[in-house]
Amino acid sequence: MIKFALNNLITRRRRTFVSLAGISISVALFISVILILKTAQGAFRKPLENAGSDMIVQLQGEPCVWAVVKLPTNLNPIPFKFLGRIRSLNEVADAEGALITWVFPVSKVTQLEKPSQPPDIIPKDKLQQGRENGASKAPCEYGPPGSFCNDSNNSNDRAPVLTNFSPIVVVGVNPEPGELGPITKSDLKNIQGRYFNKEDKFAVILDRDFARTRNLKLEEMIDLGPRVDNKIIGIVNPGYDARIAGAQVFVPLKVAMDMAGRGEIVDIIFIKLKGGVNAGAVEQKIRKVLENDAVTITTSRDYLSSVAGFSILAQGLMLAIFFIVILISFLFIAKTVFWAVWERSSEIGVLKAVGWRNADIIRVVVLENIILGIAAGLIGSLIGYFASFIYKVNLPAVLPYYLNPYPPCSQYLAKNTIQVSGAFPWGVFLAAIMLTVLIQLIFSLMALLRILKLTPAEATRKI
Amino acid sequence: MSLRLENIAKTFKTPNATLQVLTGLNLEIRDKEMWVIFGKSGAGKSTLLNLLGGMDTPTAGKVSVDGVDLSGLKPDALAQLRKDKIGYVFQAFNLLSNLKAKENIILPVMLDKEREKKISRIMQLAEEWGIKERLSHLPAELSLGEQQRVAILRALINSPSIILADEPTAHLDNENATRVIELFKKLNREQGVTCVIVTDHEAIASQFEHRFNLG
Numbered sequence: 217m218i219k220f221a222l223n224n225l226i227t228r229r230r231r232t233f234v235s236l237a238g239i240s241i242s243v244a245l246f247i248s249v250i251l252i253l254k255t256a257q258g259a260f261r262k263p264l265e266n267a268g269s270d271m272i273v274q275l276q277g278e279p280c281v282w283a284v285v286k287l288p289t290n291l292n293p294i295p296f297k298f299l300g301r302i303r304s305l306n307e308v309a310d311a312e313g314a315l316i317t318w319v320f321p322v323s324k325v326t327q328l329e330k331p332s333q334p335p336d337i338i339p340k341d342k343l344q345q346g347r348e349n350g351a352s353k354a355p356c357e358y359g360p361p362g363s364f365c366n367d368s369n370n371s372n373d374r375a376p377v378l379t380n381f382s383p384i385v386v387v388g389v390n391p392e393p394g395e396l397g398p399i400t401k402s403d404l405k406n407i408q409g410r411y412f413n414k415e416d417k418f419a420v421i422l423d424r425d426f427a428r429t430r431n432l433k434l435e436e437m438i439d440l441g442p443r444v445d446n447k448i449i450g451i452v453n454p455g456y457d458a459r460i461a462g463a464q465v466f467v468p469l470k471v472a473m474d475m476a477g478r479g480e481i482v483d484i485i486f487i488k489l490k491g492g493v494n495a496g497a498v499e500q501k502i503r504k505v506l507e508n509d510a511v512t513i514t515t516s517r518d519y520l521s522s523v524a525g526f527s528i529l530a531q532g533l534m535l536a537i538f539f540i541v542i543l544i545s546f547l548f549i550a551k552t553v554f555w556a557v558w559e560r561s562s563e564i565g566v567l568k569a570v571g572w573r574n575a576d577i578i579r580v581v582v583l584e585n586i587i588l589g590i591a592a593g594l595i596g597s598l599i600g601y602f603a604s605f606i607y608k609v610n611l612p613a614v615l616p617y618y619l620n621p622y623p624p625c626s627q628y629l630a631k632n633t634i635q636v637s638g639a640f641p642w643g644v645f646l647a648a649i650m651l652t653v654l655i656q657l658i659f660s661l662m663a664l665l666r667i668l669k670l671t672p673a674e675a676t677r678k679i
Numbered sequence: 680m681s682l683r684l685e686n687i688a689k690t691f692k693t694p695n696a697t698l699q700v701l702t703g704l705n706l707e708i709r710d711k712e713m714w715v716i717f718g719k720s721g722a723g724k725s726t727l728l729n730l731l732g733g734m735d736t737p738t739a740g741k742v743s744v745d746g747v748d749l750s751g752l753k754p755d756a757l758a759q760l761r762k763d764k765i766g767y768v769f770q771a772f773n774l775l776s777n778l779k780a781k782e783n784i785i786l787p788v789m790l791d792k793e794r795e796k797k798i799s800r801i802m803q804l805a806e807e808w809g810i811k812e813r814l815s816h817l818p819a820e821l822s823l824g825e826q827q828r829v830a831i832l833r834a835l836i837n838s839p840s841i842i843l844a845d846e847p848t849a850h851l852d853n854e855n856a857t858r859v860i861e862l863f864k865k866l867n868r869e870q871g872v873t874c875v876i877v878t879d880h881e882a883i884a885s886q887f888e889h890r891f892n893l894g
Contacts, residue, residue: 223778228777570833571758571762572758572787
């Protein structure tokens with residue numbers, strides 16, 4: 217019977233090819249749309265997953281231009297007390313704060329008179345170099361340090377002697393590692409050295425790539441802003457994936473607060489929501505808690521536009537296209553399969569005439585359609601995967617700047633490229649093949665059962 | 680095996696008209712008889728043969744084979760009857776275009792476990808009919824005469840008790856036509872096979888003892 221079924225498929229090349237092509241195209245459409253959607257979703261969820269959070273809260277504002285240690289462009293401090301208020305919200309499972317700062321290394325700190333205007337001490341060639349390195353389209357307009365910030369809380373009102381024009385991105389983190397934040401327990405599995413303990417004050421943990429670039433090793437010292445004796449106690453390797461608040465140097469949160477000199481503050485809050493909670497409603501509550509219109513709240517849905525090139529409108533459109541494609545694929549497969557069997561009426565009539573039982577004919581047709589379904593499902597899935605792969609390669613999967621703010625004049629680029637999952641989607645493939653076979657069987661049997669109701673004479677007349 | 684038609688009517692409905700092909704037809708064919716159904720084109724000869732072979736159902740009346748009313752048989756039982764007892768030769772041959780001549784011949788027994796004996800017997804006949812060399816060809820590569828012989832061999836593979844042949848000599852030359860008619864006569868004579876042949880050729884019809892005129 218298998219031989220007969222295979223023979224039918226091989227000898228009726230044209231019909232097999234048309235069926236195979238039609239069904240494969242439908243499956244390819246189906247698979248590519250699913251995978252593209254999955255890829256885009258995966259791309260914008262990943263950085264949040266890396267930080268163990270569902271939501272990021274930041275405050276927009278003008279930077280303090282001239283401080284040695286300052287908050288990044290467009291980030292304003294959030295008083296630490298608000299973190300507790302956010303934690304106390306019913307919908308929030310956990311919240312963690314961190315302080316992202318830009319620190320200009322100096323070798324000495326010299327008390328100077330407050331200048332009448334900021335000194336222009338960044339050489340133009342350095343600025344140009346920064347632009348050519350692709351650090352940013354913008355010049356390094358937020359450096360150099362050496363003057364005073366209007367903020368009365370700023371204690372960095374000294375003009376330092378610069379040793380390097382490139383600031384270091386230093387992030388203050390909870391000295392007790394958790395599942396939430398710029399550095400989580402899972403990041404510490406491969407730590408070289410150790411994590412912070414409560415007694416650490418001038419201890420730092422470096423990003424592995426930063427350490428390699430600067431040729432820094434454990435137990436060595438690194439100068440951060442006014443202090444030069446910061447001991448390297450650990451080196452972490454968070455990989456090459458984009459990280460929210462991905463630092464070059466991690467310090468205990470309290471130390472970062474001291475360095476920034478603006479009291480107990482954070483400038484980014486990671487929030488883990490309880491299961492089944494409506495993120496939109498929580499956003500409203502958080503805005504109310506912070507009492508500030510400049511609050512930026514980011515969820516995976518919000519920055520899809522930045523990461524995957526989809527606006528909210530495009531997301532809706534994509535979903536509509538998704539359902540239309542599924543419907544068209546389904547109808548196309550159904551039509552192809554139905555007619556592929558229906559046009560065999562006379563052949564089936566002959567089989568009935570020479571004494572084949574209905575069950576024998578059903579078995580052959582089912583077998584043929586299983587073979588055809590598996591082949592078409594496989595070919596279509598591969599074509600669809602290839603199409604989605606092309607999309608994936610060209611996906612502008614870059615973390616929005618404000619989530620990992622590196623200075624425009626930074627010596628090297630922030631790790632902002634999201635590594636879209638390269639795992640082969642076996643589950644989607646298997647589901648597509650099974651669905652194809654199922655649709656094949658349903659519609660081939662629908663056509664076949666109609667033919668089998670005919671007498672052999674009626675069936676053979678349908679040529 | 681005997682065949683009996685009682686008060687048979689057959690009507691075909693088309694989108695535009697209703698075509699009454701057979702009305703109030705009665706016919707009894709006894710075991711081991713040889714019959715010819717004679718009539719001009721469009722008289723309903725093939726329709727009558729289809730009813731006799733259980734290939735079609737009458738609009739009214741009763742068709743019996745060996746006293747068994749075909750309308751009372753389930754599809755599988757009817758298929759088994761067609762397979763084991765009836766050898767049917769279609770006017771248009773109805774060979775499957777994707778199967779080689781040999782595969783077409785053995786189609787009725789293709790799913791049987793014990794088929795080798797039947798196949799070797801029919802291959803012997805194919806050799807006698809001079810088409811052994813053509814068995815590995817597709818129907819489209821055969822002449823009409825060769826296709827007709829393949830269709831007849833297919834009808835004979837199960838050694839049927841009844842042969843129903845719709846114009847079996849239509850595309851054959853005189854020599855092969857005579858050979859086919861002689862084969863049917865031989866099967867009737869030696870094995871007691873009941874034969875019913877449809878033709879519109881008087882020369883063929885005149886060779887049969889029993890004749891049913893239509894139209």
